[in-house]
Structure formats: C-alpha cells, structure tokens
Amino acid sequence: MEKKGTIAAVNNGAELFLHFSGTWTISSSASSFIDIQSFFTDITLIRFDSTKLLAWDSRLLVILSDIQEYAKINNISFDAQGLPSGVQRLLRLASASPGKAAVKSDDKNQSFLQTVGSRTSYLIEDSREFLSFTGQITLSYGRLLSGKAQFLRSDFSVFLEECGPAALPIVSLISVLVGVILAFVGAVQLQMFGAEIYIANLVGLGMTREMGAMMAAIIMAGRTGAAFAAQLGSMQVNEEIDALQTMGINPIDFLVLPRLSALLLMMPLLTLWADLLGISGGFLIAGLTLDISITEYYNQTINSINIRHFGVGLFKSLIFGYLVAFSGCLRGMQCGRSASAVGTAATSAVVTAIVLIVVSDAIMTVIFNILGI
C-alpha cells in the first residue's frame, strides 16, 4: 500500500480549519501548497488538526512554512496549537531567522556584450598578473644573489631529480619518435630528387634548432608544470602559503625559486639529450629504409650542424623552461580555495605553458632568421 499524506480543509466563514492525516514524509506522496492555495481566500484565521497524523518529517514542515509565509504576507492569523509540538518548535526555529539575509548579486545570465567585456577585463587583469609575477621572480633572484632568500636545499634537490632524471624515459621515447617522424616525412620528398643524404641535414637542424627544445618543453609542461600548479594550489587551499607569509618567509623565495631554478638547470640538459636521441631516430630510418651507412650519415650531420645551432636550441630551452615553471607556479599561486580550483589550476598551467612556448618559439625563430643566426 502506498503511503499517503492527505489534507482536508473546512471553511467556517473567516476561519480555515486544516486537518492533516496519514503519512507526511519524504518517502510518501503528499500535496503541496499550490494544490490548496485556493482555500485561502477571505479568511482571517488558520487552525490545524493533526490527531489523525501518523508520521511526519520535513515534508510536512515545507508545506506548513509555506502556509505560514502566506499567512504573514496576507495578514492572516496563524494558530499552530493543533500541530505536534515538535512541528511547532521547528516552525518557530525556521521563522526566527530573517527571510532574506544576503542575496548574491552574482548574475549568471550575462548578455553577449557583458561576456565579451568581462572576458576582456579578465585578460587585462591576467596580463597584469603575468608582469607582476615576473617582477616578483626577478626580485626573488635578487635576494638569492644577495644571500637573503631562504628555501630548503633538500627541496631543491628533490625538484632537480623530478625535473631531470625522472623525466628522462618519457623525453627519450618522444625524441626518438620525433626523429623518426622527421626522417620519414623528409625521406619521401628528398627521394624524388635523389637527395636522400640530406635527411641528415633535415633531422640534425630540425632537432637541434627546433624540435628538441620544443618537445622537451611540452613534455615538461604536462609533467612538471601541472605538478607545480597542483602542489602550490593545494598548499593555497590548506592556507599553507598564508602560513609561510605570516612566518616572515616569502612564498616566492621558498616555493617558486627552487622549482624555477631546478627546471632552468635541467631543461638545457634534457634538450641536449633530446637532440642526440632525435638524430639517432633519424639515422634509424635513414639506415633501414634508404641504405645510408653510419659514417655517411655521421659526416653529413657533422657538416650540417655546428655549435651555433645547438646554441639556438639551448637558448630556446632556457626560455621554455622558464615559461613552464612560470605558468605552473603562477597558476598554483592564483589557485582558489576549493578542490576543483586545484584541478583548474593544473589544467590552466599546462594550457598557458603550451601557448607561451609556441608563441615565443615563433617570435624567436623570426628574430634569429632576421639576425641570420
């Protein structure tokens, strides 16, 4: 049998007598205020009878507090006498607190123009924070040089390990494959001119000037940049960063400096490693599919690249390393105070880093081209 809560209304002129009966609980079916609102015209007093009420919970309270509200607005007396004493007390408790204490002005239905406007001002605000964070980092390095910055040496070595040796396997795999891809793409084109040997130039230049630094940076953005953002973000959630600040420790010195320095030191090394493995990947394809001997490939590579090209790649890797650590730490420090904010910070760190890497790479490539480096 279905449990049911029923209500009967008896209208004695100016007085409405409501009889509740049956089961008025969340699991039963019962009427709502809308269903009975029509009884409430031309009355000055509401009274209740609950002698046939079997069970009640918040379901009954919801309808009663609606009735109470209605009575208050329309100047109808509300006589709670006939209700169970628990219900009476809860109704008193519910009506004791002010109806609308605070209403948030957060308007979720923005118009298109409003959205454009708020996004733009957010973008301006965000670029300002970029600059201010860069400034803070510069100041922090100043303190490091004058010996005033404090961070834990053990922290620094953990980050060195994290940014260097721990990333080697994935960097190796990706660079070999990038070398293979470059060689394949080149082989098909160069074969048409009988210039297969220039594979070595393509792969050598491609890896040292561009792809080595770029691939290492993108891997580090996904791996380490995201981790930095999540670490700092959860410290922000736990108020650890506030605690550092009140203890007189600059969070930039203590948290950002070791992370940034570790990545700056390790990125050129990872890039060199990536260059080397990329070139071997290229040789793998040249040797297997084009019958180029190892000495031929070696000589061609040595002739095509020189220290200048390595220099370009290493310079880029420093810039990229800075951008990855910068985005990770910035998004971590900006993190909000909730669990989902940490996730957003990590995602945003990766996206920011990759955008900055590609944009800065394009700019640098153009500049180097103009300068003839």
Next chain:
Amino acid sequence: MQSLPLITVTNLTMAYGSFVLQRELNFTVRQGDIFVIMGDSGCGKSTLLRHMIGLKDPAAGTIHFRETDFWAASEEQRSQIMQRCGILYQSSALLSSMTLAENIALPLRQHTTLGQDEIGDLVSLKLRLVGLAGFADFYPSEISGGMKKRAGLARAIALDPEILFFDEPSAGLDPINARLMDDLILELRDSLGATVVIVTHELASIFAIGSDSIFLDADSRTIIAGGAPHTLLASTTNSKVKKFLTRGSSF
C-alpha cells in the same frame, strides 16, 4: 522510564595496525539521549566516532544499531543504516566546489525520488532551520567558520535522520556561537526526536546538553567513567575525570 537502546557497543577494540588505541569498550546509547564521548586529546574519541559511522572497522567487538550488527551486515543494510544517520564533521566537510544549496541537496538527490522543486523547498527549509536563509548560492569558501558548521548541520539533517553524530560541533566557535550551536542541537533533538552522539571536550557543552556520557582514558586505554555529566561530577572518585570536568581547578 528508560528508553530503548539504539546503539550498543560490545567489547570494542580499536587499533591502528598493531597499535591498540582503546580496548574493551562497552556502552549503550539510548533513544533520545544526547550522548557525550569525552576524554583528553589523542585518546581515540574521534576514532570511536569513525567506528560508529562506518568509516573504520573494529579490530574486535561489535556495534549494533538496534538489532543489526553493523559490521556483519551486508553492504546494502549498512547503507540503509547510514541513511538514517546524519553526521557533522569537525571541519564541516562541505564540498568546496558546490554551493550550500547543492551541498544540502546532495543527499536528497542521492537517496530520494523527489523532484527538483521539492528538493529546493526542503533545502531552503533546512537553511532556515539553521539560520542561513539567503545563503543558498554561497560557496563554502565565502562564509565564516561558524556558518560552515551550521551549513554542515543543515546537510546532516537533510534526510531527517534518527541519529545525529557530531565531531567537536563547537570547536573553533566563539562562546556565543558555541552556545547557539548547543541550543540548536537541543532544539533539533527535541523537535525531530533524534538521538545525538557528540564528541567534544567543551565543558560548557557537556554540562549544558549531555544526558549520558563516557570518558575515554588514554593511559589505561578504556572507559574509566560514565553517566550523566552532572551526576558524574558529583559522584566520581576518579581524580582524572574530576580534573577534566573541573578544568583542573579542584587540584
């Protein structure tokens, strides 16, 4: 007249690995009680609570909810028991990515078949009961610690539970808000007819609302006293309990 036993703990031993925290715990929480678990810091009060709300299984012994042996029951039976319990955590444990209204609606969405409007009505009722009307769209990070506690309470009573568990409900609140919290607990116990189990070491709360209690001791690792707090203070001969209940001033 003594009311019915609701939770019966028999020979409970709590341990982390081989480290025994408390052993041979025996007590009964009766219907309508406000049952206080007290003791000094680190004696296992909160761990005992975790055992009672199904977060940690006992090393030995049983916990019965009415006739059901909680830890021997099936997953489904346990979940049914847990639906009749409301829990207020020490740090409120509101989900930070959801508004107060969404937090309170969560158990209702999960365990009832109510429609969107009905859930909305219930949520605003619960918020009004704890004095947070109008704060439905705020996130936990935007309100004060005392308000978070009350929002946590609103979530705990969302399903009209039979048993309410509180872990340090007045910790971190100013004396006036702590007092209001006590009044709110009493009011909810009387009007909802719920049974309340509280872990606390706020003396004011213990005497103001406690109807029965146990005192856990960290050294002997078991219950060294129990009973209604006022009677306990008057009759105890145990120096430790007396010291605790008088804030050390009787020595």
